[in-house]
Amino acid sequence: MLRVMVVDDEPPARRGLKRLMQAHPDVEVVGEAGSLDQAHQLTHALRPDAIFLDIDLGDDDGFGLIKRLDQVPAIVFVTGHGTYAPQAFDVAALDFLLKPVERQRLALTLERLRRYRHALELGGKVLDDTATVLPVVMPGRRRLHIRMAGQTLVLPTDGIAMLAAEADFTRIVMADARDHLVCRLLGQFDAELPTPPFIRVSRSLIINLDRVVRVRSQDKGRSLLSLGRSLTPIMLGRVATTRLRRALDGFQRVGTVPDG
Template sequence: MPRVILIDDEPPARRGLRRMLAAFDDIEIIGEAGTIDQARTLIGTLCPDAVFLDIELSSGKGFEIVADLSSETAVIVVTAYSLYATDAFDVAALDFLVKPVDPDRLQTAVGRLRERLAQKQPSAGTGAGAQPPARILLKSMMSSVLVPVNSITLLQAEADFTRVHLDTDQTYLAAGLLGKFETDLPSPPFRRLDRSLLVNLDQIHSVEWQAGGRGLLRFSANDREIPLGRSATKRLRQLLDD
């Protein structure tokens, strides 16, 4: 059952969307927020499958929230301004709805959310018996290189490419989205912390838990420090406590 949070600074708009979503028996609305701070608190506490996000909030732009979201939380933009469509694409929003929301478009968005959650379920070919690759091929416009999987410390999304960091301090800008590498690499030890960061848990040397729910990640093979947002820090805490 998809668990969602509604984020809009206008209570009538939230009530209207709640009524429309009531038509879908499998959608569970687990919270509502009218400000960015309220939304961040709810998201950090409840870990929803998706947020229905207005952009023009009295406390700022709704896109401020997206940077702290886990990659596992889908974003469905709901706004009165069609000019934000490009920005929604940039943050990989699952769908873009223009107010007043059309019921058919809302049904399409809910369908996409259902499909996304279904794809996250483990398939028959990805069980514990599957043999993880020893090396992975990194392709760029100029060359291709095979690197040992266990030498990778982290991977970062860079537009349509992925920056791959090795324990030798080398980095490669490889063709392909981060999601493709997430699929190809064994999990564990590789785990997604947010929309742009995939880390090798076996390579972590230490984590400095900082004020404001943020963290600083250090790897065992070098002195590189990676700052983490609230959502990534919360996700890492969960993974390390398991």
């Protein structure tokens, strides 16, 4: 059951959103608030999975609520002003709905919430798909800064072994076997990562050529890819194998051992 809270200073808007949610049996509206202070108190008391949060709350705004919370649940902004979208992304909102909320659009948001909660239940480190990923060039090193509510995760790109798509999520696998599950499509990382050494070998996999240790040929044109001692080798299909070998042929690096 998805436990959500609705925050809007207009009672008709709260009633309308709750009415739309009634079509989803796995969604429970556990509370509603019409002001920032009330929302702050209820969030601490109810601990909802998500807050559907209006931005314009009379004398206050929804961004102020996020600043006051120690633990921020998933945030879905609901507003009549599309100009707030960049600020919503800055605080890593899970989604941004424009009033009047359409039934089909709400359904997409709720599905995103379900997947987000499922990933959390699996114990993964989940970052919001609206988090800003910034490629930052450091002296002799490049990093990804993944900005989310209240913190920034810094990942040196040379420490990334691969990125794998998992539905609407991307799992970033580090060379030391740590991984981070990011609620962001794999394709959104294509422009953020340097090419080379990163190469997308399939719809679901991006490989860091610097981390390739061995490519062993298998039957039917497949291959077994090793990315270091800490990681379990992965099987690549025929097309992915062809793309990887072509990339390696044009990528000069000491230590790569294509086999076969």
